Amino acid sequence: MSENQSAATLFEYQRYPYISSKVDSFKEGDLHLTDKTIELLDTLNRKRPFLEIGRDSIKPLNSVGVVRVNGFTIQILPKLFSGESCREQRTVAAANLLKMLTHTKNVPFTETDLAGLDLRKMNLFEIFIRLFAKRLLNTIKGSLKQEYIRTQDELHVIRGRIDFRRYINPARMHIIPCQYHEFSADNLLNRTLKYTCYLMSRTVSDFTTIRLLRSIVNLLEPVTLTPVSVSEIDRIAFSRLNRIFEPYIWICRIFLSNSSLTLQASKVEFFSLLIPMEKLFEEFISTVLAEDPAYFFGRNVPVRSQAIVGRLVKDASGIELFNMRPDIVIGHPEIEAVIDTKYKQLDPGDRKMGVSQADLYQMYAYVAKTNARRCMLLYPEVLLEQKQDFALTVRSPAGADMEIPLMIRAVRLSHDLNRREGWAAFRSELREIVRPLIAEQEPLAATESNRAVVDG
Numbered sequence: 001m002s003e004n005q006s007a008a009t010l011f012e013y014q015r016y017p018y019i020s021s022k023v024d025s026f027k028e029g030d031l032h033l034t035d036k037t038i039e040l041l042d043t044l045n046r047k048r049p050f051l052e053i054g055r056d057s058i059k060p061l062n063s064v065g066v067v068r069v070n071g072f073t074i075q076i077l078p079k080l081f082s083g084e085s086c087r088e089q090r091t092v093a094a095a096n097l098l099k100m101l102t103h104t105k106n107v108p109f110t111e112t113d114l115a116g117l118d119l120r121k122m123n124l125f126e127i128f129i130r131l132f133a134k135r136l137l138n139t140i141k142g143s144l145k146q147e148y149i150r151t152q153d154e155l156h157v158i159r160g161r162i163d164f165r166r167y168i169n170p171a172r173m174h175i176i177p178c179q180y181h182e183f184s185a186d187n188l189l190n191r192t193l194k195y196t197c198y199l200m201s202r203t204v205s206d207f208t209t210i211r212l213l214r215s216i217v218n219l220l221e222p223v224t225l226t227p228v229s230v231s232e233i234d235r236i237a238f239s240r241l242n243r244i245f246e247p248y249i250w251i252c253r254i255f256l257s258n259s260s261l262t263l264q265a266s267k268v269e270f271f272s273l274l275i276p277m278e279k280l281f282e283e284f285i286s287t288v289l290a291e292d293p294a295y296f297f298g299r300n301v302p303v304r305s306q307a308i309v310g311r312l313v314k315d316a317s318g319i320e321l322f323n324m325r326p327d328i329v330i331g332h333p334e335i336e337a338v339i340d341t342k343y344k345q346l347d348p349g350d351r352k353m354g355v356s357q358a359d360l361y362q363m364y365a366y367v368a369k370t371n372a373r374r375c376m377l378l379y380p381e382v383l384l385e386q387k388q389d390f391a392l393t394v395r396s397p398a399g400a401d402m403e404i405p406l407m408i409r410a411v412r413l414s415h416d417l418n419r420r421e422g423w424a425a426f427r428s429e430l431r432e433i434v435r436p437l438i439a440e441q442e443p444l445a446a447t448e449s450n451r452a453v454v455d456g
Helices: 035-047 090-101 124-142 188-201 207-219 243-257 277-291 293-297 357-370 420-437
Strands: 007-011 016-020 025-027 030-033 051-053 057-060 063-069 072-077 147-155 176-184 270-276 303-305 310-314 320-324 328-330 337-341 374-380 388-395 401-411
Touching (some): 072 124, 188 207, 243 270, 277 328, 357 388
Antiparallel strands (some): 310 320, 388 401
């Protein structure tokens, strides 16, 4: 990715100086931004914070993707490398981000789709929309979604049932008001796809992507091109008949909820396609572990993501409230270990022996509720200062105190995950990290110096 003055490539958690300018540009690591661009960035940021905007600097937080404001593109990549090396590794960071996305349930493309893409010439938005359009076009060709739509019409023959409330004019007795269900492609799901693809075709510059998007719009010719709101998208019900389209609708929702583009607008002031890295990191790790548990744990132990393991409290009437959902649960029905992934920079004032005190409380609650024998907080390497071992003292079902090992670990995401040797190295490292969670070994001996004390 060569540096382009009309676009900026930034890394999360790194601070970039900016100065007020008449033209937006990115030169030698410095942002030159117009007042209009700063205003629009601030507007987007109020909807969902993704930047820390100071008086003379900007620091991306933990959302990655692309933002376009006032004609200026800002691409935010994950910070997978430490220090200055991250700027030199932009292509690897972008490729690894896409690789991680292929291991999530919400993104419809696969690793095979990444082959042949030139990450040095295309920004993340262009790549993401290309992959989205290519997959969606093939899906629609194989299964254009039709649904029964409730329709009201005045007919000369009875269809469905007669609406007798409207059948009262003696002079028009030959016209029959009917209510019926028609099997039609002109439904909310297809209208969402067509509207989004039409708007996307006005924001991308790559000819191949534009052609793919226009082909989708043409295939959906029976579908009305009309604005669709986010609240309408949230009303789409998914079943086994249309579940294949759910990842595409998820992407449509992200795009439409963060865009000023409309059918009538001649110019887009802003849009964004941002993905929270904490959620992506959790889904990526849980999917990788679940795909091959025998490799990572030595036996075919069940691995579940976001499983409800219990509820935190009961109200006065005895109703249990607040689901407890560890990111990764290992073992079923007996839970052997829990992992909570963390993707955040810790505030120095919030640290307790290098980790957040709130995270220690959270792990204590999970272990106490599940009777898990081990637990782990797992960070990306660049966000954790040091790995540590603690012990949580919890009460066993028999009423005795038990010391449960709590491991604080970090995994390196800077391997080139799209190369065979890089992917193998990542998997091997992850195996070394998680294997002790179910290994047959004596519990850690807790001491006063390494005990995770749960106090105020």
